[in-house]
Amino acid sequence: MNFPSKLIENAVEELAKLPGVGRKTALRLALHLLKHESEDTLSLAEALVKMRTEVKHCKECHNISDTEICSICANPLRDRSLLCIVSDIRDVIAIENTSQYKGLYHVLGGVISPIEGVGPSDLHIDSLLERLPNSEVREILLAISPTMEGDTTAFYLTRKLRDFNLRITTIARGVPVGGELEYTDEVTLGRSIVERTAYGKI
Amino acid sequence: MNFPSKLIENAVEELAKLPGVGRKTALRLALHLLKHESEDTLSLAEALVKMRTEVKHCKECHNISDTEICSICANPLRDRSLLCIVSDIRDVIAIENTSQYKGLYHVLGGVISPIEGVGPSDLHIDSLLERLPNSEVREILLAISPTMEGDTTAFYLTRKLRDFNLRITTIARGVPVGGELEYTDEVTLGRSIVERTAYGKI
Structure with missing residues (x-):
């Protein structure tokens, strides 16, 4: 041109x-x-x-922030016993927008991907392991996308976190709210049946 | 968010x-x-x-330019008897990329559109009419998109240009090169038949 x-x-x-x-x-x-x-x-x-x-990155959770410690880590109202591990800052924004999560975060800065040359040492995993012993964290919520790389990362983390005596959870997989059963893929639908939950109050 | x-x-x-x-x-x-x-x-x-x-706008043709007079107007090799009228700078870039046009340009800066409140006085029509008497221009090529507003603008211009004793032409309408007859709309196909051209040398 x-x-x-x-x-x-x-x-x-x-x-x-x-x-x-x-x-x-x-x-x-x-x-x-x-x-x-x-x-x-x-x-x-x-x-x-x-x-x-x-712009800075929070020293605690590696979230982006205007200050040394981000507004979530600095907020005394957040539940310090719950730590959500995400791969990206965008995931923090997405989860915050649900208003359903009141714990803290830890941003890995990516997922393990041998093809792209990203190993565990390229992610904020060391700082996670350093952070845990002196913290009040009792539960780790893994909120990592269920891709091949995401699952590898989650598996790696569970191995590393084994010795910390923490409850390790992951976000629920299932049929999306408003989704049609008919058009849901078999793996998701199968998992939503195996991991069925109580119907709730009537 | x-x-x-x-x-x-x-x-x-x-x-x-x-x-x-x-x-x-x-x-x-x-x-x-x-x-x-x-x-x-x-x-x-x-x-x-x-x-x-x-960035400046060329004093002659209103094209964008780094200098007072744009590189096209300043180029002594361009054919000064041919003036192409376009609505937008993007049209200049598109026509220049064909390498088929060697004349000068005049950029109107839009088309007449009563709905959007654009009248003839909002376009660079006055400067066109001022430019013509002292120029070598013999032919005006109207290269304005064949929309309702574009056709209105072209019609307005032909009325204004009537007294200048110039040849007024417009870009050819027809089936695009590589286009299938079957999928061409009726107006275009009809016009391509009415305005058929010589087949060229064999």
Whole structure:
């Protein structure tokens, strides 16, 4: 693609480095910015730079945070006996949005994936094992996606956590709320029958 | 969505203002930037700000440009007797990429659209009419999308250009190269028959 301006070409090339943004989309974004007030572009650029340079990772749980200790770890109302292990910051946001979890988190920063060259030492597993002895944690909730890599990571963790005398749980697998039985895959449906729960109060 | 960091929330909100970017995509972009070197974010921000603050519009044709007069208008090899009228900068880029056009351009900056409150005075039509008398232009090529608004704009322009004694042409409508007759809509197929062209050399 030939651009009539080097400045635009530069901006398009930078935007096209973002995931899911090709050169056509990048051009559309650049022209959108050109059409609107320059303050909009300045505040976008400032927000990005501020985020990238000032955001911290919580020393306790490795969640992103504006402070040394994140707002969840610092919150005295959270249940310190329950620790949820997730692979990614996005999982923390997803679980927080349910408002159903009141414990603490530990963000691994990925999953074990030999194909991508990610081993246990690349994840925040050491800091988890250091954190546990001096903590009030009684239960570990493994909330890791049930993929091949996720299951490997969960299995590795359960082996490492064996000696800590903790209750280890995992998020329930089953038919999604609102999901049709007919269209549920066999493994999920099978597991939802084996791990059936009490019907609840009537 | 609750974010563990105000800085991220800010960045996500700014990114989500871009067209086609929702809050989930914005979060993905923000986390992508956080995962990579901070230089990447800085150069993205710098490229955007530089583009927005330094890019000019060509005084002649209103194309985007790094200089007062764009590289197309300044190019002595372009055919100054042919002027292509387009609605948008993207159309210039698209036509330039064909390498089939060697004339000059005039960018209207939109099309007449009463619904969106865009009238002829909001477009660069006055500057077109001022530009023509002192120019070498002999032919006007209307390359405006064949939508309701585009056709209205083209019709308005032909009325305004009537007194200039110019040849007025429009881009050919027909079956796209590689297109199947069977799947071509009736209006296009009908027009491609009425406006049939010589078969070319055998």
